[in-house]
Amino acid sequence: MASNITAAPDHRPTFREAAAHLVAQGRTAASGARLWILLLLAVTVVGVIGVVGRIAGGFEDRTAWGYYAAVVSFLLSTAAAAPMVSIAPTLARASWVRPVTRVSQLFASVGVVTALLYIPLMFALPPLVEDGVRRRSIWFGSPPLTPHVWGSVAILGLVFIGLALLWASSIPDLRTVAETATGMRRRIARRLAMGFIGTDTQWKALRMRIGVLGAFYFVFLVFTHLVFSADFAVALVAGWKDAIFPMFHAMTSLQSGLASTIIAAFFIRKFGRLERYLELDQFWAMSKLMFATSLLWFYFFFSAFIVFWYGRTASDQAIIDTMVGGPYRWAFIATFMMSFVIPLFTLMWNPVRHSIKGPTIIASIILAGMFLDRIRIYAAAWSARGINDKFIREVPATHWPDIFDVLVIVGAVGAAALAFLLATRLVPAVSLWEIQYMRLLTRPVRFGKGHAVIIAKPD
């Protein structure tokens, strides 16, 4: 160690402080959580009315289901992608991610909402073989219900792995909750902690489980986006041959997953008074990644756009008209501004990135942009006609949402927030053991006259 490095005082909370603070947070009575839960429950009920109304309208008219599909896709692209924020940096052994791993993994609970919303959508999807004619799909000659089956496998698998990941990485904290909380939370936590007492073997198994589940989650996320985008968007538009689209879908979901995590972290930090746990460093690092993914948004979009635009074959032109320059131009321009232009010209400045409000505001804008993006894709794709044609000969007109669509949109967001909030009642919103690890493996020091931190890189 170089001689000009000296020890610096460590102001970070100790494990005992953290445990007391965070477990107390989880009480339902705390921080007005009960009120919020009731409110979100009401919103969810509104959403259920919307879903029922949509189903009552029947499955024959595909156009009517466009916004519904966009909502499912929106949840898949935000909540389902959020756990990646913890997975990728953990696999790359980044140290900053530890305090936000839990926030991002709590989004796995929203998977339940996504899966429930997905069920009616399956019935709206046309079968592979209709009137003896087989439509084009990535499943080629498979049985008629193949897309439905694989779509369900993908989404259920994603929900299952996500919850398993959340559970696996919460086990040490559940143990702490079991020791310090009271009443029902204590009983549930003890049951879920599975007899964890922190032996070497248990820790090793825990880390391995997190690694394996994380890798699986990533693979399943990509698979889900591939299957969902292919069956619920691409295959419905004749002549839409766009190999980058599943990757665009998955990549933009990472951007929105980051945005979701930042927003969740902001509220948890604010309402849970967790300023000492979720620090500026976390927001800074996440906003850097959000900046990078915003650039990638443009890159993946443009890769497809230039090929269509320059190629100008009949199907190329039809696709651009359907989703970019045609009836949904308003949605596209708004998306382009909110998912790329605004993040680019704000996040490129370090003062914006290096703050807490800055990334949060940009993250909200990105989420709104993502929502419009999914609308321009799914509402357009579901109203396209002539599924067996060579390409769409008639660009579908703009389809505006009806009252049920609005109810579904509001209800889905409410239900997602409710699921997230309920999950934070059980496990602490900041991972106690990760905080403890961080305290152990990093040391603030003075380096010459400046500040520095020493980060241990164990195997």
Added chain:
Amino acid sequence: MVSPAQDVASHSWGMAVDIDRCIGCQACVVACQAENNLPINEEDHFHQARAFEWIRVERYWEGEFPNIKAHFIPILCQHCENAPCEPVCPVYATYHNDQGMNVQVYNRCVGTRYCANGCPYHVRFFNYWEPVWPESLRNQLNPDVTVRSRGVMEKCSFCIQRIRRGRIDARKEGRQVRDGEIQPACVQACPTNTLVFGDLNDPTSRVSKLRNDRRSYRLLNDTLRTEPNVYYLARVDTTEAEAAHG
């Protein structure tokens, strides 16, 4: 007397190819060869797939012997309005002129061959070697047509030299070009009137009428949207038609 500018703007050259009439005699191919100073295609050139045929007659067999039918389709540069070969050329060696023709400027060409990749009709040809003619044929070269050097692309020009001459003659006499007055070599040589050339801007020209025929279609235009100026008239199969209508 028409002013030159008006004269230029008023033409849009095009061709109609009636596949029903084509007998696959290859007269057009030979005529083109002679008119446009194409290098002589030797056997090797065909083996190497480097033969020059600004117009070629593709032959497709249908059925098994003895119930076999031959289909012929003459294919030449389609002079697309929306030509894929044009935007990709880095030096503007190929561009669209104001008479609806896709033209090639040999002197600008550096031989990237990108246009040939872009062309979906395979009608662009590259001079892999310096073209040579036997001494005895030196004097048969057409003085109106450039002899292309090694390393440049070339393709059907709708016999632009004949179009020029026709327009100059017409202007000298102070009149419009008459329909059928200008004939590219292939059209002139065709014994069955398969090929018809003319001004698509003139609604009374033969080619304009054929364009509006209900048999008319354009190659690959449905999917690629190249908007060719060459119109094909579909083949009418009499045996099939009889079978269908009794």
Added chain:
Amino acid sequence: MQQHRELSEKQINTQLLNGALATPGWWKFAVIGLALIVLAGFATFGFMVNSGIGLTGKSRPVFWGALITTFVFWVGISHAGIMISAILRLTQAEWRRPVTRAAELLTVFSLITALTFPIIHAGRPWRIIYWIIPYDFSRGIWPNVRSPLVWDPAAIGTYLTGSILFLYVALLPDLGNLRDRTIGWRNTLYSVLSLGWRGNSRQWRLQTTAGILLSALMLPIFVSVHSIVSWDFAVTSGVEGWHSTIFAPYFVIGAVHSGVAAVVTMMALMRWLWKWDNFIRPEHFDALARLLIVVGTTWFAFTMIEILYSLYSLEAQELAFRDMQIFQWPWALLFVIFLITGFFIPVPAWFFKRVRNSIPLMFWTSISVNIGMWLERFLIIVPSLARKQPFVYTWGSYHPSLVEIMMILWSLAFVAMNMLLFARFFPLVPLFEQKESQVFSSKIKIGRASVPAVLREREQE
């Protein structure tokens, strides 16, 4: 994982300058051997200029072949430098340090080599300058900016300029070091090149800032270069096999795959040739192999998605093209070799720590990747052209001629020779990075264990 070997600054200087200050015995023979191949390559090119492109195996409709494949190949290799230097610098990966210079150098020389190929392949190379530099204003004709072939030199030229700057900025401290250790004309050379480098804190701050700024600025260029090369193909709507939206990211990730593999090859050679065992250690191969697993798997996924989506349309000419590419002799053989060498041998092998830490195995697997990557481009370019559009009457085939093979050999020798010449005058492993990494490496005591750690400066809010 990080086996730290504390070396004094003096040891670092003497060991790492052994290429520049003391010529190894084999150097002269290697350079002469390579120079002979390079000369033969130039002679071949002259022959082709004199006779015509007919010397290649190209025909109609396969107008592009092995030469353009090799162009794409070298542009791909050039992605090594920025991947290693810029991305790993911005993500603060410590293990990048000893390989940065070699990777940047590979970028510069492979780009120069790549730039020559469109010229070699053109019908009239002597006129090619027309479309690289705006020319002949009197005629009023500028290059056609709509053509991807004009985007190419623009992107590659920018990338080359940036890479040279990047290399030079990182070379400055070492040039100052060399200046202080030489006499005579070499001292003059290094004095001029080192721009008065003294190593004071202002100079260091400027050098670091320049490095970070260049890293950030080079990243978009890095992505754009191979994207633009891919658009040469992808925008061509007439060629079904090329007209695919995935091409840009697919080519970029493939380029990173081949570029990083090429860096691994070079690292092994450097370790063997200059005996830099203290600097290029198994842990570096290990880290690069882990990176390659991720990159290689992503690339393979892109390959599969590309094939899936091209078959998805069920269009006749697309099926015909895939049939030729995957099932017809001899393309089927090439396709199998491509899959095996590009993915199925190296990537699973890297899952084993034994392979990752074995230098000979890493050397051979990395070579295997680049064989696969060359074939990948070949299999995209040629069968797509040979099965272009439904005019079966004019479908064709292709095989490279001797002249083309000679030009490929020339390119390999040319890059290798340039690297060796560079190594004769400048250190291939950056000295200052090595020293900096020693300052930044640290240890933390946790309980009784002492865990390796790194130091990160941070602003205090």
